[in-house]
């Protein structure tokens with residue numbers, strides 16, 4: 001097995017090892033105010049959504065995880081099967097490995113074979129050659145392209161990149177590909193200044209990838225012989241903080257919230273705080289390890305709970321979630337006041 005494939009397998013195993021070991025969640029600092037006179041009813045139609053010209057069953061997606069190894073073939077197969085059945089989008093793990101190891105294509109393209117008509121995102125690193133990006137999109141028949149920014153992961157990864165000069169290449173990719181691009185973090189959070197710079201350079205879809213869930217500083221530190229960079233594990237911006245930051249930027253943009261989201265209440269709170277779509281990675285991976293049917297059952301459960309939350313919070317349509325009133329605990333409120341002054 002190549003070093004890259006080996007790393008993909010280790011990421012799956014380490015993510016599993018850290019399941020349920022997450023620390024406090026900033027989502028607990030957000031409190032929604034419920035109208036007692038709701039004037040609503042449970043309605044399946046209330047979740048109707050669309051993304052990149054596809055109708056989807058609700059505004060959630062499975063975020064980028066894997067591809068490029070034997071185990072990842074199985075996981076992608078299960079994730080894609082569930083996405084086809086439940087009609088939600090799926091992002092594949094980074095396919096940049098295909099630049100050097102084209103024989104790994106199967107472990108990614110299985111997702112397209114399992115779900116020929118579904119919404120599928122390819123994912124690459126920001127150093128990927130623009131021609132390779134175009135080739136990957138074609139090979140996977142992807143509908144959108146996620147490009148991940150992962151400085152903390154690279155810094156902690158023993159064999160990681162040490163050069164984070166990415167913007168020019170991002171622009172080359174932008175000029176080369178003809179599908180929507182989503183710039184995403186991988187669990188340390190996109191800050192408002194980076195979003196602003198990216199917007200000035202023609203990007204308009206952002207996956208905030210905040211902290212609070214899978215932590216690649218922790219995962220990569222575990223792969224280091226001396227485990228000596230644990231102090232970077234808390235460097236991230238949580239998803240609620242990243243959402244409050246993104247709200248400060250008034251230009252039109254599409255916000256994908258992800259990172260530490262593992263239940264319907266936190267999905268709903270993300271939408272209230274301004275997300276257009278909400279991504280779950282490790283939570284769905286947990287079910288994918290058990291099987292595709294188990295994953296479908298969990299997606300169905302989330303769907304029925306979102307229908308319930310819509311009705312309880314006085315909504316006829318989930319896309320109106322940001323009209324729900326909320327208040328914040330002191331720490332989060334304090335953060336919000338301070339960033340209003342910074343940006």
Ligand SMILES: Cc1cc2nc3c(=O)[nH]c(=O)nc-3n(C[C@H](O)[C@H](O)[C@H](O)COP(=O)(O)O)c2cc1C
Pocket residue numbers: 011012015063064065066092093094123146147148184185186187209212213214258259260261279280281282283285
């Ligand atoms: C096993 C595993 C592998 C991942 N690989 C990628 C990747 O290749 N590209 C990427 O952009 N994000 C990757 N991620 C990050 C997720 O897309 C997501 O941003 C992060 O896990 C936070 O979400 P969560 O807390 O719901 O897991 C990976 C996550 C996991 C659990």
